[in-house]
Amino acid sequence: MLSETPAIDIRGLTRVFESRKGFLFREATRTEALRGIDLTVERGAIFGLLGPNGAGKTTLTKILSTLLLPSTGTAMVLGHNVVREADWLRPRMGLVLGGERGLYNRVSGRENLRYFADLYGVPLAERERRIAELISRVDLDWAADRRVEEYSRGMKQKLHIARGILHRPEILFLDEPTIGLDPKSAREIRKLVRSLVADGVTIFLTTHYMFEAEELCPEIAILSKGRIVARDTVAALRQLVGGDRTLEAEAYGFDDREVEALRALPGVSKILSEEFGPALRLTLRVRTGETQPEDVRALLPNHPELSVRERRTSLEDVYLDLVEEEGH
Ligand SMILES: Nc1ncnc2c1ncn2[C@@H]1O[C@H](COP(=O)(O)OP(=O)(O)OP(=O)(O)O)[C@@H](O)[C@H]1O
Ligand SMILES: [Mg+2]
Incomplete structure (x- = not known):
């Protein structure tokens, strides 16, 4: 028909x-x-x-x-x-x-x-x-x-x-x-x-x-x-880019060991890093129910200025992740 x-x-x-x-x-x-x-x-x-x-x-x-x-x-x-x-x-x-x-x-x-x-x-x-x-x-x-x-x-x-x-x-x-x-x-x-x-x-x-x-x-x-x-x-x-939750950690720089430790947390699929004014921001894509903001804070004890927040992964995040992978 x-x-x-x-x-x-x-x-x-x-x-x-x-x-x-x-x-x-x-x-x-x-x-x-x-x-x-x-x-x-x-x-x-x-x-x-x-x-x-x-x-x-x-x-x-x-x-x-x-x-x-x-x-x-x-x-x-x-x-x-x-x-x-x-x-x-x-x-x-x-x-x-x-x-x-x-x-x-x-x-x-x-x-x-x-x-x-x-x-x-x-x-x-x-x-x-x-x-x-x-x-x-x-x-x-x-x-x-x-x-x-x-x-x-x-x-x-x-x-x-x-x-x-x-x-x-x-x-x-x-x-x-x-x-x-x-x-x-x-x-x-x-x-x-x-x-x-x-x-x-x-x-x-x-x-x-x-x-x-x-x-x-x-x-x-x-x-x-x-x-x-x-x-x-x-x-x-959202799942395709590694999770419908996004955690953002901001501080004045992170060392490689810290980033590797974050990467090893359960449910963390991807970490992006970008400068954010004088600070560095790490953006983590996380699956539902796994790693929480306090788990991230616990791994970064040497940053008094650290801020960690959670938000829902937006379509804009998905878009930027996918288009970035294509080398744009
Ligand atoms: N008539 C044309 N002659 C030559 N190249 C063209 C022509 N029309 C489009 N292109 C090229 O084809 C590619 C795709 O263009 P298109 O206009 O389809 O993109 P778009 O996704 O609609 O972009 P935008 O978001 O800017 O509207 C571009 O590299 C553009 O330069
Ligand atoms: Mg167009």
Whole structure:
């Protein structure tokens, strides 16, 4: 059955960009933006894609939404091939790329939506009602008839999202939907995104905001240098980096013996060290129920200034651990 196929199914996907620099002595540059992606995403949830600048997130989003061709490999969306069946797919998917381009500034928000409704073939009889519904869904009723050039960035982003769902897509690609928005506007966008999932839309979202991914996405993948380095639930990723607890010990320097003693404590999987102002901070990833802050203090008796605190391992910790391993 078609409805049982995953929302996204990617096998061995690569994308190489070749460009030439210079005028007389043209120098060829070759960027491997995606280096063999395998990824399956089920329908009906928000899937988060994280990764450093230049990791390939936008490239992957564009390939999945048929804007860009892959170099090799296959990508299926809703059970259909993004290259061979792009015409079937386009009406069934929406794409919202971050940034301010893609709207007509000289006309109102409502007129923008009319234009795109006609482009997407929304029946004329339904057009005005659907646009009015969308405008109130994104809370732009008060500004719908003002020119878009008068809109703030957050208002434009809401209009972008309204445009992205105008044709009622089954799957929506959101590339950094809250970039540059103030906390309140970002929160409104997240609420809107969640309400779309409640309507049964599958969402593929990229973000640099860890709390956003943690809040919205039951499952995430981390892309680094064109490869997926991890893909799981946030809870499972915490275990992957060695524990869902993090202990931080700060003092004016530790010697190697002390660090080795800490490493030997039960449940400690990993120790990172970084300068923190005049102090040195050791960060320990620890499994549930094992080593406690007092065990760490007991091993470091010669540091009157020592502070040890415990916190939950955050998605940001997981991200930094995994991306660091990749040599970023
Ligand atoms: N049109 C293009 N021509 C040449 N190189 C490109 C092109 N588009 C992307 N790239 C390169 O491909 C790599 C991946 O870029 P991409 O925009 O997909 O990264 P990203 O993960 O979206 O980054 P960011 O977080 O900064 O948005 C980068 O090295 C980038 O320079
Ligand atoms: Mg990008």
